[in-house]
Amino acid sequence: MSVEQQVSQYYDTVLKRNPGESEFHQAVAEVLDSLKIILEKDPHYAKDALIERLCEPERQLIFRVPWTDDNGNVQVNRGFRVQFNSALGPYKGGLRFHPSVNVGIIKFLGFEQIFKNSLTGLPIGGGKGGSDFDPKGKSDLEIMRFCQSFMVELHRHIGEYRDVPAGDIGVGGREIGYMFGMYKRLANQHESGVLTGKGLTWGGSLVRTEATGYGLAYFTSEMLAAHGESFEGKKVIVSGSGNVAIYAIQKVQELGGTVIAFSDSSGWVECPNGVDVAKLQDIKEVRRERVSAYVDEVEGATLHTDGSIWDLPCDVALPCATQNELNGEHATKLADNGCKFVAEGANMPSTADAIEVYRARGIHFGPGKAANAGGVATSALEMQQNACRDSWSFEYTDQRLHEIMSNIFKVCAATAKEYGHEGDYVIGANIAGFKKVADAMLAQGVV
Ligand code: GLU
Secondary structure, eight states, X not given: OOHHHHHHHHHHHHHHHSTTOHHHXXXXXXXXXXXXXXXXXXXXXXXXXXXXXXXSOSXXXXXXXXEEOTTXXXXXXXXXXXXXXXXXXXXXXXXXXXTTOOHHHHXXXXXXXXXHHHHTTSSOOEEEXXXXXXXXXXXXXXXXXXXXXXXXXXXXXXXXXXXXXXXXXXXXXXXXXXXXXXXHHHHTSOOGGGOSSOOXXXXXXXXXXXXXXXXXXXXXXXXXXXXXXXXXXXXXXXXXXXXXXXXXXXXXXXXXXXXXXXXXXXXXXXXXXXXXXXXXXXXXXXXXXXXXXXXXXXXXXXXXXXXXXXXSOOSEEEEOSOTTOBOHHHHHHHHHTTOOEEEOSSSSOBOHHHHHHHHHHTOEEXXXXXXXXXXXXXXXXXXXXXXXXXXOOHHHHHHHHHHHHHHHHHHHHHHHHHTTXXXXXXXXXXXXXXXXXXXXXXXXXXX
16 A cells, blocks of 8 residues: 555544544644655554554543633533653643633644654653633633632642643633642642743743743744744744733843734734834733723834734734634735734634645745744753752743754754755644654554
8 A cells, every 4th residue: 555545544543433523634734745655654553453553542532621700600610630741750731711722722722732742852641732712801710710719720640740721712820820729739749840821939940931922933033043044134924912912022032033913803903113012911911901001002003904914014023823824815914014023922823724725825824833842942951840849030931931942943954855855844843743652652662
């Protein structure tokens, strides 16, 4: 059987086993496409149903999360944790609270996480979890009651050496605090290493909050440098305005770029003179308001509720909002407007069509599993600090993050070149991420 046929069989099995999970199918299709190249060269990676095992989570948990709202009504949500692959270390990955969450979304995120975590070079496996709970408009006490109920079930399945959740969309420091408190009570021990993204006074790490955004900027700087460019004087679009976007904007501007637009689900803001990061932080992190407040308070900023943020001419595009936010049409518009670099702060924000356009139009593209790995990498640094009951300085932690991101870029570039696709960082990230996990799985036998 040819490699092409073999890989299409793997994919058919995934489709049959996971009906209706389109995001999971999309994530698997992209990785399998890259794996054809390595399977041609190194057929031993097809041994022992390795690829079939890689596409099947080790464990998938779905549970009921009942909680009481402020009016005394009982609400029911669904909770998930997909423990995808533990070849390299305990399962590691965030929790997402968003109404769009379903098992397919969690599986796509968990699958991506395996390769991302492998690329960090740190000993962490891949997992993801969350709930279809919508934090928007909920009171602080409602958030706390939901987090506590979620943890009442989740606590049985996690632990410092087993599975270490963190944040993702809808889960930040506040939610991690409520979940950690309930875990501590149930387990009757202060097990710092069970969650990451903790507060600084109870086992958290400096730089963890900034890490995904800073890491994205460091990765993109390396990608720019590899093509003789830098952020200096560049016009940059950053979609989103959550934790990833805010710190990407901050670092890009520190590195000499001008961020000319950002967004949230209510619209996008055009700001030709750059972003006032302190103001954006106050609106999103402290007041938890929409981006329209920014336009009311900062001169020269305009709110758009129609059209697309990707219509705006720019040099660099950093999608940091959510999956599939940038499609083929958007990518064509970016290319027509002269954009030369795209790097993903969100997980899978570019559709398969968009990636085709990047390739066809010569846009240098850093895929999320490489470009946004700074968050989980710094989570692994938090685990290291917890394990030795230490806390590192901001400078030291940031330097470690910077080194990790530079190294990820180098590994992706070198692997793409080694496998005959120089400059294709999708292929580089998928193959480099895969190899480490695959070698560990082969060494550990059929489990
Ligand atoms: N949710 C983040 C990601 O997508 C971070 C996960 C973590 O720190 O475990 O990688």
